[in-house]
Amino acid sequence: MRLYKLPNGSILEKENEFHKLVDVPAWDELINRDDLHAYLNAEERHGETVSSDVVLNECLAPIGTQEVWASGVTYYSSRLARMEESKDAGGGDFYSRVYGADRPEIFFKATPNRVVGPGKSFRIRRDSTWDVPEPELTLFxxxxxxxxxxxxxxxxxxRSIEGENPLYLPQAKTFDDCACLGPCLYVPERPIDPRTGIRMSVERDGIAVFAGSTTISEMKRELQELVDYLFRETSFASGVFLMTGTGIVPGADFTLQVDDLVKITIDGIGELANRVAVARD
Incomplete structure (x- = not known):
């Protein structure tokens, strides 16, 4: 099942039909349930059918008041890229160590107001010279x-800011409109299949300038392992979103440009498409 957040309510997609949920709690309370799949399965029977076009054109980022956190260096390809970008600053060894360490790299990514949903523009920093999208399976x-x-x-x-010094990570990662999330919250009965594919393309003036793919099985860490470390000594009253790291890394000759179109697809969840905007004046 897929749960969509719209300006006027919540929509549940099941077996290619879209149903508006009625008499359900607000978003935070709705999704913050350990029995979410069973709850939605029961509520679906009471919702009226709505047009898929309305849902896909109007859906928002599936987030309420939750924070977004992220994981780093969970794929081998990411380890290599981070070592390369930071070698001149002497930080390459940090990434090699964290890849093999018991404790994963987990960091704060965004408050809800810094998250953009499907079809909205995200930003790149004015003081950065090397910017990349990082397509990631995101857990709730x-x-x-x-x-x-x-x-x-x-x-x-x-990557230019983080590569200059690993201690600049918060500036490289967290700023206005720095995270994209959507198009829905995928709520399966069982944990997601590790064979699930992740694909990303970047289009510039209608021409593909980058494309890459990976699978969840390429990730070094277990998904629950990442969540367990996040929850050590940290509580989340309305739940939390956790990005799980990227296995798709453009080369050093690639950087995002204003108006690029980034499309990320994860099997079973859907496609998230966003354009690039420059930071605010």
Whole structure:
């Protein structure tokens, strides 16, 4: 099942039919349930059918008041890229160590107001010279730490700033409109299949300038392992979104440009498409 957040309510997609949910709690309370799949399965029977065009054209980022956190260096390809970008600053060894360490890299990514949904523009920093999209499976975990849903995420990053010094990571990762999330919250009965594919393309003036793919099985860490570390000594009253790292890394000759169109697709969840805008004046 897929749950969509719209300006006027919540829509559930099941077996290619879209139903408006009636008499359900507001978004935060609705999704922050350990029994979310069973709850939605029961509520679906009471909702009126709506047009798929309306849902896909009007859906928002599937987030309420939750924070967005992120994981780093969870794929081998990411380890290599981070080592290369930071070698001149002497930070390459940090990324090699964290890839093999027991404790994963987990960092704060965005407050809800810095997250953009499907069709909206995200931003790149004015003081950055090398910017990349990072397509990532994004988990939603409830207050208890149970993974109940999945979404498509884009952990937009400045590689020039992070590469200059690893301690600049917060500036490279967190700024206005720095994260994309959507198009829905995928709520399966069982955990997502590790064979699930992730694909990304970047179009510039209608021409593809980058394309790449990976699968969740290429990730070094287990999904629940990442959540468990996040929840150590940290609580989330309305649940939390956790990006799980990227296995698709453009080469050093690629950087995002204003008006590029980034499309990220994860099997079973859907496509998230966003254009690039420059930071605000």
């Amino acid at each position: 975990a409830t207050t208890s730490g149970k993974i109940v849903g999945y979404s498509v995420g884009n952990d937009v990053s400045s």
